[in-house]
Amino acid sequence: MYSAPSSSTRRPSGVSNRPGATSTIRDYATTIDHANEILGAKVLRKIGPPEIAELNAHLRGRMSDSTRAKHLRVLGALFESAIVHGFAGANPVRRLPVAERPRPQRREAAYYEDEELPRLFAAVDDETMAALCKTALGTGMRFGELAALRWGDVDLAGSVIRVRRSVVRGIVGLPKSHERRDVDLTPELVELLGAWWGACGKPGDETLVFPGDAGGEHLDPSTVARRALYPALKEAGIERMGPTGTERTFHSFRHTYARIALEAGCELTWLSRQLGHSSSAFTDQRYGHWARAARKRQVERLAGAFAHVGA
Numbered sequence: 001m002y003s004a005p006s007s008s009t010r011r012p013s014g015v016s017n018r019p020g021a022t023s024t025i026r027d028y029a030t031t032i033d034h035a036n037e038i039l040g041a042k043v044l045r046k047i048g049p050p051e052i053a054e055l056n057a058h059l060r061g062r063m064s065d066s067t068r069a070k071h072l073r074v075l076g077a078l079f080e081s082a083i084v085h086g087f088a089g090a091n092p093v094r095r096l097p098v099a100e101r102p103r104p105q106r107r108e109a110a111y112y113e114d115e116e117l118p119r120l121f122a123a124v125d126d127e128t129m130a131a132l133c134k135t136a137l138g139t140g141m142r143f144g145e146l147a148a149l150r151w152g153d154v155d156l157a158g159s160v161i162r163v164r165r166s167v168v169r170g171i172v173g174l175p176k177s178h179e180r181r182d183v184d185l186t187p188e189l190v191e192l193l194g195a196w197w198g199a200c201g202k203p204g205d206e207t208l209v210f211p212g213d214a215g216g217e218h219l220d221p222s223t224v225a226r227r228a229l230y231p232a233l234k235e236a237g238i239e240r241m242g243p244t245g246t247e248r249t250f251h252s253f254r255h256t257y258a259r260i261a262l263e264a265g266c267e268l269t270w271l272s273r274q275l276g277h278s279s280s281a282f283t284d285q286r287y288g289h290w291a292r293a294a295r296k297r298q299v300e301r302l303a304g305a306f307a308h309v310g311a
Contacts, residue, residue: 110242114260133229151209162182225249262291
């Protein structure tokens with residue numbers, strides 16, 4: 001019989017108790033809950049493409065194509081594991097016709113316009129939140145990485161932040177994709193963080209750079225958005241909906257960093273390392289259009305420079 005383990009007591013084999021792993025456990029448990037609605041009374045070995053198509057149709061309309069595609073990917077991974085352990089002979093998810101699979105549209109990253117940033121920062125009235133948002137913009141670091149950052153990770157003399165940990169839902173572990181990295185700092189960021197260190201009373205290495213309300217607690221992303229970022233956007237007269245038709249969030253500082261870096265001519269491979277992406281191909285897929293637009297502007301500067309080669 002197809003049955004789901006209790007998400008509170010069991011986790012998929014090989015998944016450890018890290019922030020990313022906790023998210024993985026939750027994703028697997030949610031997918032199993034949905035699958036049980038259609039497949040729960042069926043023998044695992046007898047589940048084929050028709051049953052997966054039935055599940056796919058059941059989920060259609062209840063969630064976005066992106067979420068539906070994610071559940072099918074997870075279910076496919078579960079069937080692969082079942083095959084390895086001898087519980088199934090084939091993966092019906094992989095055999096689902098391409099035409100029947102959800103086709104999520106990749107939306108362009110939501111970013112802030114250059115002219116909006118001074119107004120936004122001026123509207124953030126909390127010193128910790130202002131320093132946090134400016135550092136997010138100036139480094140492209142993820143919220144969890146910034147929330148877990150300690151002063152011992154900040155080397156102002158070397159102009160670098162060493163990203164060694166992240167916090168997700170209160171659990172501290174490795175950064176996303178387990179990619180520890182060094183993030184190079186501009187002189188402006190070195191000055192900002194140096195001033196923030198002084199304003200915080202020159203704390204020791206183990207102190208959080210951006211502490212929560214209780215000092216030693218980590219900041220919560222929803223609290224930061226609700227109490228600081230979104231009110232500041234409203235105060236500054238900046239629409240939540242960005243120029244790409246997608247709502248701006250705290251993560252939009254990361255997208256804005258990528259945009260500014262590529263438009264300034266930074267190399268894609270360097271940016272990929274800065275952002276902690278698993279490959280420069282992913283960075284190009286996500287942000288490459290900004291690099292291509294910048295290159296186009298460069299060649300436009302040559303207009304008329306080679307007039308002598310004309311007819």
